[in-house]
Amino acid sequence: MINNFVHLRVQSSYSLLASTIKIPKLIDLAKKNKMQAVAITDKANLFGSLEFSIEASKNKIQPIHGMVINLKYIEDKEKTEFAEILIIAQNEVGYKNLLKLSSIPYLQNNRKYYEHISWDDLEKHSKGLIILSGYTDGPIGKEISKNNIEVATKLAKKFSSKFGDRFYFEIFRHSERTEILIEPQYLKLACDLDIAVVATNKVLFEDSKMHDAHDVLLCIAAGVTKDNQNRKFVSNQAYFKSSEEMINLFRDIPSAIENTIYISQRCSVKAEKHEPMLPGFSSNLTEEEYLRKLATEGLNARLANKFNIENITDKKRRNY
Numbered sequence: 001m002i003n004n005f006v007h008l009r010v011q012s013s014y015s016l017l018a019s020t021i022k023i024p025k026l027i028d029l030a031k032k033n034k035m036q037a038v039a040i041t042d043k044a045n046l047f048g049s050l051e052f053s054i055e056a057s058k059n060k061i062q063p064i065h066g067m068v069i070n071l072k073y074i075e076d077k078e079k080t081e082f083a084e085i086l087i088i089a090q091n092e093v094g095y096k097n098l099l100k101l102s103s104i105p106y107l108q109n110n111r112k113y114y115e116h117i118s119w120d121d122l123e124k125h126s127k128g129l130i131i132l133s134g135y136t137d138g139p140i141g142k143e144i145s146k147n148n149i150e151v152a153t154k155l156a157k158k159f160s161s162k163f164g165d166r167f168y169f170e171i172f173r174h175s176e177r178t179e180i181l182i183e184p185q186y187l188k189l190a191c192d193l194d195i196a197v198v199a200t201n202k203v204l205f206e207d208s209k210m211h212d213a214h215d216v217l218l219c220i221a222a223g224v225t226k227d228n229q230n231r232k233f234v235s236n237q238a239y240f241k242s243s244e245e246m247i248n249l250f251r252d253i254p255s256a257i258e259n260t261i262y263i264s265q266r267c268s269v270k271a272e273k274h275e276p277m278l279p280g281f282s283s284n285l286t287e288e289e290y291l292r293k294l295a296t297e298g299l300n301a302r303l304a305n306k307f308n309i310e311n312i313t314d315k316k317r318r319n320y
Contacts, residue, residue, distance in 0.1 A: 005243040006260040008039045008064065008132065009086060009172070009200040014048035017221035019204045020214050021240070023048055027055045029206065029240045037062035037264040041086055044069045044115045046102050046271075053270040063270050064263075065089045067102055070116035073139040073155065082116055083139040086132035086170060086200075088267065094128025095269045101125050123162060130263060131163050132170035132198060135186070136178045140169070144182045144189070156193055168198040168263070171256060173249055174235035187253075198263060199256035201246060202238040211236040 011019040056063035066088035074081035089095040105115035143152035169190040
């Protein structure tokens, strides 16, 4: 009998204006619910990884590192399509690839539409990564919702071909219309292609009582008031559910719960503290000596400018 569950889709307050959960509170929630592991999967960033690793390890909870990011999954002359996938680092190599992927949207590609990565980016940095499909937010679910079953099937085969057993059909149940509508076809496709299903729950706030406060946060992010009906809304189910709640929610698909444990067992990596690393310089001086030299030169340049502007005499300059 299944009696445990691991949250694999948790956004922290490092997902700015998207989540209210601070990392110490996340660890408290995991401890309170007797969860042996928990993931942090912020949107297109790993800003909280070090703090998360330290807090989790201190409390004997396994940290799982991941992120949610947009993938440009279709690009041709007629259209360009983006959708979310969830990427989890399986090992040290995977964590380094996760770092590289998180940097790409800010350094390399056109962010006019979305902060995103391309298929080429994902394939280039695929080692050591586990990929979750994103369900209704992901490319496969998105195409199923448009009744493009053939396209969804091709996408699923493409992910499966590249990642093998490191690719999962993610599913969540927040009682939203699109989730309910596509679930039968989505699960059938997973079964037909023999791809494992894993249950997740979007975690954006602590408990159901925090839904209203989180809603205010979304309004602040969008610069609108609560009575604006065209703004973004988030389900009141996007809270840190207990193992019992998740097991009951997916009692008809027990393997989806079991796979959260299995994925946590496949992961073994954490962000490590290290001394600050300064860039190397082609100089005979040490790093400290070189910084002191640059600081002195900069100070002298600023003082010279000050003296000229204020017409300070050479005699008075000696007092500085």
